[in-house]
Amino acid sequence: MNHTKSSYDVIISGAGPVGLFLACELALAKCSVLILEKAEDPHLPLKQLPFGIRGLSSPTIEALYRRGLLNELEIHKIIKNPHANTVQGGPRRQAGHFAGIPFHDGDIDTSQWKYRLPSSTETILISEMAELETILSRRTEALGVEIKRGLALTSLEQTADEVTVQAGDQSFRAQWLVGCDGARSIVRKTAGFEFAGTDPEFTGYSAKVDIADPEKLKPGRNPTPTGMYLQSQPGFLIMQDFDGGEFHNSEKPITLEHVQKTIRYISNTDVTIKALHFASTWTDRARQATEYRKERILLAGDAAHIHSPLGGQGLNLGLGDAMNLGWKLAATIQKKAPKGLLDSYHIERYPIGAQVLDWSRAQVAIMKPTPQSRALHAIFHDLLETRDGATYIAGRVWGIHTQYDLGNAHPLVGHSVPNFEFEDGTKIGEQMKDGKGIFLDFNTNTSLKALASEYEDQIKYVSGRAKEQFNLSAALIRPDGIVAWASNEELNEPAFRQAANLWFSK
Ligand SMILES: Cc1cc2nc3c(=O)[nH]c(=O)nc-3n(C[C@H](O)[C@H](O)[C@H](O)COP(=O)(O)OP(=O)(O)OC[C@H]3O[C@@H](n4cnc5c(N)ncnc54)[C@H](O)[C@@H]3O)c2cc1C
Incomplete structure (x- = not known):
């Protein structure tokens, strides 16, 4: 049995989009990462056009943008005109679907999305799995991640201090193992995660x-x-x-x-x-791991949840897991994590996964070839023709409504930060490439810089007036772009510290 390297910070099983994106996040925070990938060839037929087409929703597009990867998507096209059809003499553009029922651009009332700014990234793009994986592989290699292709993880063992995995005739050790090995995850099965849910209809x-x-x-x-x-x-x-x-x-x-x-x-x-x-x-089997963590082993992406591809949310859900987990695991490895930080991964992501599973079940329920489902389908068809109906469905499909329950101190808390545009034309999303937290001071009160610097290299201080800042005076943004704290008032230092100490340590 060979040990190629004594130990890594993290071993990731699976170089699909989720494993690759997670590796990028960890390597950005200077963790050593090994990816084991079963397939020799990453470009399997189902990852290429047209079956490899994936709809990327708003949280994914924001994540790629924030890490400077969005512009690398060469074939991406805004889904604005895939199936133009004509109603009452005017063209209507399909913007997506629910259970195959289209909803249209012109029916969506974006003014209902109070915190979405005109300078935001697109709400939906189409991309090809193979291209996305190529871009992410290139980034992982540039960041020094080791990828071993054609080497499947076959067994694992964990102790209080580390995890040892077996792949072929080789064995590798790491502090942490993350199963990103897809729907039939060996990590999930071998480590004994419970995978609960409903059986398929089709x-x-x-x-x-x-x-x-x-x-x-x-x-x-x-x-x-x-x-x-x-x-x-x-x-x-x-x-x-x-x-x-x-x-x-x-x-x-x-x-x-x-x-x-x-x-x-x-x-x-x-x-x-x-x-x-x-x-x-x-x-359309819909199952979800009841826990995303067992001591030193975690799950992300399809390894943690499966559902039908209807409405195309699996990739987006998995990349959301990776964005949420990466910085938390890195901080844990670097002993900069406040108590409970790593467990907040399951707490935050499990309910989002459960919602997506239910979303796919609801679609199957109205697609069945039964009279009852056909009747329900007709009602949904009518609802999607209404402004409120189309806006609600679009908000769900595009991930606009995604919010973590981080308390209700301010309506923005738990949401993805709006892409604030400063008076010099720069945008907050462009400042997130390094994966740090941000203390955003709209009042350019430089004395607040000292407050941010207490958290050393974990929180960056950014100041400036934004063109539209919703009356905010300051906000704290986590490395995954989620608003952890926000205020419309003069800075209340204790409130800020209390929020910051939940996510960062001094
Ligand atoms: C027909 C279809 C259409 C879809 N359309 C959409 C869409 O429009 N939008 C969307 O968001 N999602 C869509 N999805 C879902 C999306 O493709 C998946 O959710 C996504 O690929 C999950 O990524 P992942 O990295 O978690 O897993 P995977 O992409 O499955 O990657 C897992 C990787 O792990 C490797 N692996 C497996 N076992 C091992 C092992 N033992 N050791 C090492 N490596 C291993 C595999 O070879 C693979 O490379 C669709 C799915 C299907 C089937």
Whole structure:
């Protein structure tokens, strides 16, 4: 058995987007990180166009922007005009969907989002998994993270001081292990995390095929009495078969004959599949680890929660985990964490994950091929045509409403900080590349700098008048961009210290 290095601060199992982003956060804070990745080739077919397309929501876009990664997304396009359709003579642009029911740009009343500024980043972008992983891999390498590809973690053991993992014939040690190894996480299973939730209603298929008689299938998204099929591009099929997840669970090979039988059944046609290039299945099983931490082992991303890809939130949820966990774990390793900081990861992220699971369950409930679901679907269709309905759904899908329960001292506390724009044109989000906390002083009272400096290199002091600052005088922003404290009054030092001491130590 080989030990390549005596010990790392953190081993991450899985170089998917969540593992890579977490590694960046840890390395930014100067932690030593090893990533073990099972696959030799990061660019599996399902990570490339068109199946690799992912909708990035507001918290993810903000996270990439704040760490200086957003501009590197070359293929990103604002989802403003993917499916223009025409209603009452005017073009309406689809801005997203709920259970396949579209909602439209013009119906969304952004004035209801009080703290979103015009200088904010986009609310939604589309990106490709493969591209996102390439950008994140490049950043991890630049930050000195070691990635070993083609080496799967197979077993683990933890003591009070460290975790030892086995991968191939090698063994590695670290203070902490984070399982970012996806839905079938070995870390989760081996460490005995409970994974609670609900069973699937359907098997979903993503398949690339050659069709002999494509005219037999209708274009667009087609709910049918037995399921749903969609051709996103010629030959790229997505199907939902409400078989209770039976085929997916059987782990049988996905043959051409099976794909043909399924599409014929769902579309009620005799369409012929000539060739099958690749296929993958997924379900709406919705499960979540009841704890995200067991002593020195943590879970993030799909390893911690799974749900159907409807509404496309899994990647965003996982990257949110990584942004929340990175600085807390780094501070713990560097002995700068106040009591309870690391446990706040589960406390904050578990409820957000639970909401996303419920969001996906709600969509399945109205997509089922039953008369009851069809009736509910029609009602939701009408609701999404209303301004309040579209605004509510957009706010949820785009993550605008995400807020941690950090007490209610000020309405901004627990929210992502608005992208305040200073009078010289710079924006607060541009000051977050180094992953430090920020004490934002709008009144440029330089004596407050001393207060921030008590927290040494953990809190940066930034001062200046903003073009729109919602009557705030000062705010404390955590390294993940969440407002920890805010005030409209003259600075109340004890209140500030009390808030700062929850997240930072002197
Ligand atoms: C069809 C489909 C469409 C989707 N669309 C969207 C969308 O639009 N928006 C969105 O937000 N989400 C979407 N998702 C969900 C999103 O893709 C996942 O939530 C996201 O990829 C999770 O990232 P992750 O890093 O946690 O896990 P993964 O991307 O699964 O990465 C896990 C990594 O761990 C590796 N690994 C596994 N086992 C081991 C081991 N034992 N040792 C070492 N490495 C291991 C794997 O090889 C893999 O590279 C979609 C999912 C599907 C299936």
